[in-house]
Amino acid sequence: GENVEQHPSTLSVQEGDSAVIKCTYSDSASNYFPWYKQELGKGPQLIIDIRSNVGEKKDQRIAVTLNKTAKHFSLHITETQPEDSAVYFCAASFAGGNEKLTFGTGTRLTIIP
């Protein structure tokens, strides 16, 4: 089955700086890679996703890059703000089949004002 590793487990950055979270996956058939943000007391919220036919996707201050050859993908947050503080999860799956989403172990991001 799929295995997703996520690094780092904790990350602290100064407000205004950039944050990068990296994930690697094991199943070369995986073709769907979402990122979720979970704030305290809430369920995970889908913030951006990428499919294997795309190398990069941006949405305002967040971007995701995918390297299928190396089987890794990354979340980039620029101009970080205090409200970006949360736990971020990456995930991978083969969309379109019966494959489940496999999640990384999460990164606790703290933005220092």
Place this chain on the structure above:
Amino acid sequence: KAGVTQTPRYLIKTRGQQVTLSCSPISGHRSVSWYQQTPGQGLQFLFEYFSETQRNKGNFPGRFSGRQFSNSRSEMNVSTLELGDSALYLCASSFLSGSNEQFFGPGTRLTVL
């Protein structure tokens, strides 16, 4: 459009009891997936239902079961509760099956004493 709703939000049970959790997906979504979230194990997939049929199942004992109704609402049941079942139980809905964009509810916090 209303999001995913889960009831109850908090639950306290004792060992040996059983519990039923409920999830109402986003209107129009026919797939509901259930996850268990714990600090040590992260987000672990329990099962997915689509059009009242279980489409996928994770590696959990038979004490964990679920069902889906014709209106796409889903319930999960845990029988003979153990201390280790204490967790946040999340459901996620998506329009189609197969790990398309999933939207999470706020979760049900289950504490087993």
